[in-house]
Amino acid sequence: MNRFERYALIAALLAGGSVFALAQRPAAATGAQRTSGDSIGPYNKQIVDPAAADRGRHLYAIECVECHGPTARGSDTGPNLIRSNVVLHDRVGSELGPFMKKGHPMQSKTSSASLTNEQIADLSHFLKQRVDDALKRQPMGDHINIITGDPAAGKAYFEGAGKCVSCHSVTGNLAGIGGRFAEPVDLQQAMLFPTGRGGRGRGASTAPVKLTVTPSGGQAVTGDLVFLDDFDAQLRDSAGKLHTWTRTPNLKVEKTDPLAGHHELLDRITDKNIHDLVVYLETVK
């Protein structure tokens, strides 16, 4: 980081921002309580108070950022604080307070022992917030910019090698597709994985998977797949009637997936094709 970048970051910190787009967390009490499911850390984990963290950010920018860096991940002159056991074991100043009282260099050249308990608590909340940002469920991926492709190349792929036009049209079932999703990444997800849950929005409507079952010496029955495994087959016919068979070697079962073309595309499509297609489809308003 050069001097200009460092000062720009300090200015950003003082303005209440951060180098990352941070989701605001609700204020919550600190204390021992049983949390269910897959929550991480001890029950007496410090829950970040966003107002205190904001005050702590201000103090950090004035006294600490030069050495420990804008995200508290260290620099050439100071260690990484989010990996520090003083910070990780701290509860609202329980470790940080005694550490600072012993004396620690600060940017203002004043004594760190002069920091009040409230200032220590604010710093603690700011640092705990930085730790949380590195966790698996960090909010950094909420808004990512994936618009990098070439729309003309995307259009060419859509109409050519991608064979998209065999089922789709930007004036038909994909009319206005560029405006139907929360973000471009959702369009990208829906395009690659139309059966997935990754895309917030509406793609082209798709027909259900069809099943045709033919008993030995009997009539074929076709309908929407309800259930199929090694042992049983189940479909609902066009009249809404449910049919169930136990599978035997003489029972013929044929499955037709209207999205088979999408699944096969995963083996052929390149990342460049994907990025180009997304940018092209984003232009279809």
Add this chain to the structure above:
Amino acid sequence: MNRSRCSLLVVPVVIALAIPALFAQAPMPTDSWPTYNGDFSGRRFSPLAKINAANVHELTLSWMWRVNAGEGASSRLRSTPLMVDGVTYLSTEDNAFALDARTGREVWHYVWPSSGGRHNGNKGMGLFGNFLYFETGDCHLVSLNKEDGKLRWSKSICDLDQFYFASVAPVVVGNHVIAGVSGDDTDVAGYIEAHDPETGELQWRFYTVPQKKGDPGMESWPNADMASHGGGMTWVPITYDPETKIIYVTTGNPQPVIAYANRKGDDLYTCSMIAVNADTGKMAWAFQTSPHDTHDWDSTQPAVLFDAPIDGRPRKLVAQAARNGHFFVLDRITGKPIVKTEFVKTNWSLGYDAKGQPIPNPEKFPSLAGSLVSPNQGGATNWYPSSFSPLTGLFYVNANRAFSVYYLYDATDNPQGWGGNDRGGWSESMLEAIDYKTGKIKWSHKWEAGTNSGLLTTAGNLIFTGAPGNAIAALNSTTGDPLWHARLATGVSTPPVTWELDGTQYMMVGGGDTLYAFALLAK
């Protein structure tokens, strides 16, 4: 429950199949299941054949039992239940149970007073004489009396504030309780520990990533700070060769998990199979199955030990079907590869290097605009155990061919924790039978839906596996033909086990909060 309607699918098989003499490895016991894998080898192959391909369609439910865990605790079963002297022992998060193996009636129930951690699936218990051992989400190794479930001692094995937790089934080898640690939320180092079975005192700790200058593997990291925080968790129970006293440890992914700008290099010994001396905790050799992983593909799948011929010569082998889609067979004395191949088609590697390790394709590293990668983060397989049958010479694994898009969120030069993730996906699942001599797929049984189940093979020419539709199923281990199934209340979540009691062979499996014992009960 007797699903004789499936008998039409039964392929007549002569059960006089014998295990070839060159597979001369001690078999697991038949009257007990005393350790996570049934024995130390990780083969999950039982010599029992009373239940076999000819009569498995007559398998009947003997009893079922529902977990009633302590207040607020999960009742989900992930652990492999043990069985010794007519009593089965199993753990869920912070809870341990003893059940009468003949009836499923509860003998005792122990609740650990938890102080937190993460609870994503306790894998089970270890056993040494009259003592039991299990790990808790709040980083403790706990020992109980086998007879009454009373607490003997507990030892802290990791730091909750560093976001470690503990979930592995301890394995007792010689005079050592081997415990592993879990956690991938922040950048911390993986290790295994050996504790005294009597007192719980720490005997040694082996770090899977270098901790200081001069430690082996340091050259594969940019600096000591990154190395010593480099991950490599020990999420699954170890396997062990009693002859050489070597433990086989498989290790997790490097940290940060997805973003990689500050950890250029191979990141040793993450995503590796490591041979460690059980008495000293010193490394004998290591083989990295995923150098410089950027996709959360830990290699914490079991290292399966078997003695089998290669080119007509008996060899001591270790095999793994890794989460990254590659299958390896190594000489387990030297760590040198004999077979390396994909067991599902993947799109992330560029062949193998001189050491036989896959070369990652930088074009498939996570990117800002997204990289379409196969397998997905769940992997070509995961923690659920594979199996090797000396009867067929085949290695079995429930496999996934899956795609997702990997995004980089943190493009700075010093990411921490995750810094990215994958999203979405499409997958297909299959049970694969792999020829250990060549790595070729002998047969592949396609599932109609995702199947993430551990496996059990037996001398009855059977594979037991979870199957779609909440089923527990038996397949012919030679041909892959489905022979039997029963539908449970929820999908299989613990690997099936088998043992014999009073002359009756049982097969036990857990799904959700319920444990089921099946047997041939019709006389």
